[in-house]
Amino acid sequence: MDNRAIGYMDSGVGGLTAVKQALYQLPNEQVKYVGDTLRMPYGPRRTEEVAKFALQIGQYLNETDDGIKLLVIACNTATAAGLPLLQEHLPIPVVGVIQPGVESALDTTENNEVGVIATQGTVDSNAYYNGLMAGNPGIDVRQVATPDLVTLVESNLTDEAEKQAVVTDQLAELIGTDIDTLILGCTHFPLLSNEIQQAMGDQVTLVNAGAEAINLVEQILDDNDARHGIYPMANHEDDLYFTTGDIEPFQKIAESWLEIPVTVKHLEADDNGLSLSKED
Amino acid sequence: MDNRAIGYMDSGVGGLTAVKQALYQLPNEQVKYVGDTLRMPYGPRRTEEVAKFALQIGQYLNETDDGIKLLVIACNTATAAGLPLLQEHLPIPVVGVIQPGVESALDTTENNEVGVIATQGTVDSNAYYNGLMAGNPGIDVRQVATPDLVTLVESNLTDEAEKQAVVTDQLAELIGTDIDTLILGCTHFPLLSNEIQQAMGDQVTLVNAGAEAINLVEQILDDNDARHGIYPMANHEDDLYFTTGDIEPFQKIAESWLEIPVTVKHLEADDNGLSLSKED
Structure with a gap:
């Protein structure tokens, strides 16, 4: 049993499609999400740069507060560019799409x-x-x-x-x-x-x-006996969504797509990595 | 989306093995359980009698408070004796083991x-x-x-x-x-x-x-778009366990097996069906 959140990363709101499947298939799992909207789109960027951004995000999620128990690279570009790098550098399971x-x-x-x-x-x-x-x-x-x-x-x-x-x-x-x-x-x-x-x-x-990646997430949780406990249950009001861009459009798309209220915080992103903005 | 509980019935505590799998596999589903401890064991009884008891329990669960959205006959004897009867008489899906x-x-x-x-x-x-x-x-x-x-x-x-x-x-x-x-x-x-x-x-x-029956339960929930919503989540403190026998031994086995606190209420059982005892 592991009550830590599952982490998700994407260049923007796209990874919310994986989160939506997770909320349905693994409803008792907390969510921590980073959308790197400031630096999107990832598609035209060099592989090394995308891999570096993905690793920054994975490290931020893994090292902040309670950390995360598993990271989903919910972005095809970042999976293609960085999956082996993140699997090597993060001490948690990393799943690509x-x-x-x-x-x-x-x-x-x-x-x-x-x-x-x-x-x-x-x-x-x-x-x-x-x-x-x-x-x-x-x-x-x-x-x-x-x-x-x-x-x-x-x-x-x-x-x-x-x-x-x-x-x-x-x-x-x-x-x-x-x-x-x-x-x-x-x-x-x-x-x-x-x-x-x-x-x-x-x-x-x-x-x-x-969405298919969530089947693999479920299997890893089971193999590691790492599902969230049922007493108490996960509470999706405690889930956290971060964006490196503007909060408002991100929140609008997220709430419309996930059909629940979400808390969005702003992250500063630069060459040194990610950090929570002062005003949050 | 359907936030009603899933109902389970057994002659005693055996059906808790199906509940345990459901709490793991479908953590966001409320539980209502009846153990007919007063009239157990079902094994040596006549088929018609077991089917009648099972139908009484199904009707009680279906007609009390918000009812249930699906009934699991979590008892092989009652499944063999009464599955078609219950499927015919109850207006909800009924799953046997x-x-x-x-x-x-x-x-x-x-x-x-x-x-x-x-x-x-x-x-x-x-x-x-x-x-x-x-x-x-x-x-x-x-x-x-x-x-x-x-x-x-x-x-x-x-x-x-x-x-x-x-x-x-x-x-x-x-x-x-x-x-x-x-x-x-x-x-x-x-x-x-x-x-x-x-x-x-x-x-x-x-x-x-x-436990295998819970796969069928999951499939029926998906086919009917009837999972419990995530906002708010199910709360297992609201789950209800009923026994027609003594509360204390039932509660002891249930809490030891399910590894969560459970609320147990006593039901009167007679030829006319089940009813909540006055003192509850």
């Missing part, structure tokens, strides 16, 4: 035609391509970088027609192909799943890599 | 030699035998009635040597056979799993039918 997405896609596809949409960084890393090929060398993988979908989510745009137009445009290369499975290879994308499904058609199954 | 135990045993056995220990009533019903045969006609099933294990659990005996002697004696027909899987076909028996494992040896895998 790519391998769970790969395994779910391999289970889902019936015709072995799989699409991947992700940031440029994730596409360039070939992490999904390599993972899928390792699982089934006969698979046909179509990877497309769709960076505008990240900024679309973070913009909190509400005009449905405008959102659909951006999504359809970004997916142009995949529409009309034979893929029966599409990996949402960026944790921001499930926030656009309706629009993506609409653009792709019902014959395509969307794989939510961030 | 036999089919989940059958499916787990079929998944577990490697040599198709499966043992079943249960009450006389469950053995006579052939519910496990029929279920196993329907799943795999090539299976070899050895059923043994071990009613003394029920009274052993309810007696709350603490002398380890004495407990082991009773268990080894009751299992005599199975010890030394080729079975590689043993279904604990009575929810009381997991409370003796250490002694049963000791008597059978490590080559035999024990199947906890009551």
Whole structure:
């Protein structure tokens, strides 16, 4: 039994899609989340820089207050760039979102035609391509970088027609192909799943890599006998969400997506790492 | 989302083994439990009588206060005697413990030699035998009635040597056979799993039918979008445990097994059904 929170990190609000699945599947687990909104998007950045940011965040969560019992890198770009580094440097289990997405896609596809949409960084890393090929060398993988979908989510745009137009445009290369499975290879994308499904058609199954990662989290908690106790239960009013950017838009998206009130605090981020802002 | 409790019923404390799994696997679900200790053991009773008792309990749980959203018949004898009757008469999903135990045993056995220990009533019903045969006609099933294990659990005996002697004696027909899987076909028996494992040896895998039933409960909650919300969370101080027998021994076993404080109330049981005792 371990009552510490599970930590989550992302370049912004995308990792909230993994948190939403965790609140559903592991409701009795506290959440500590860092969205590095100041330095987003991660996609166009150098691998070493993304890995460094991810490690700063992991260290902040691990070393502050009671720490965390497990870290989810709820960001595909940061997983591709930094998973081994964080696993090496942090004294807790670290889970990424790519391998769970790969395994779910391999289970889902019936015709072995799989699409991947992700940031440029994730596409360039070939992490999904390599993972899928390792699982089934006969698979046909179509990877497309769709960076505008990240900024679309973070913009909190509400005009449905405008959102659909951006999504359809970004997916142009995949529409009309034979893929029966599409990996949402960026944790921001499930926030656009309706629009993506609409653009792709019902014959395509969307794989939510961030949500799949929660199965691995559950397994690690069980293997380590590390679930939160039931007496007392976790209290989600004690969960903490941090952003390195502006509190208000982050809170707005988080509360709308998670459908609960959330407490958001501001973190200063610089070359030396993260620290809580004085006014908080 | 449905914040009502899940109901559990048993002839005594045995169903607490299913509750323990639920508290672990579905921590955010309230519990309402009835142990019909006054009228236990169910094993030697006529089928119609057991089915009637089970229906009385189901109706009490369903009709009192906020009711329940699902009933687990956490008792093999009552499942064999009354599952279809309760499913027909109660307006909520009703889950038994036999089919989940059958499916787990079929998944577990490697040599198709499966043992079943249960009450006389469950053995006579052939519910496990029929279920196993329907799943795999090539299976070899050895059923043994071990009613003394029920009274052993309810007696709350603490002398380890004495407990082991009773268990080894009751299992005599199975010890030394080729079975590689043993279904604990009575929810009381997991409370003796250490002694049963000791008597059978490590080559035999024990199947906890009551715990397996919680997988089916989880699936039904998901299919009906009926999990308890996370804001606020369930509070296990609000869980209720009822017994038709003496409060003190029930509470002692329940708190020792579940490892949390429990509130126990007394129910009057007669031919007209169940009702809360005046003094509560």
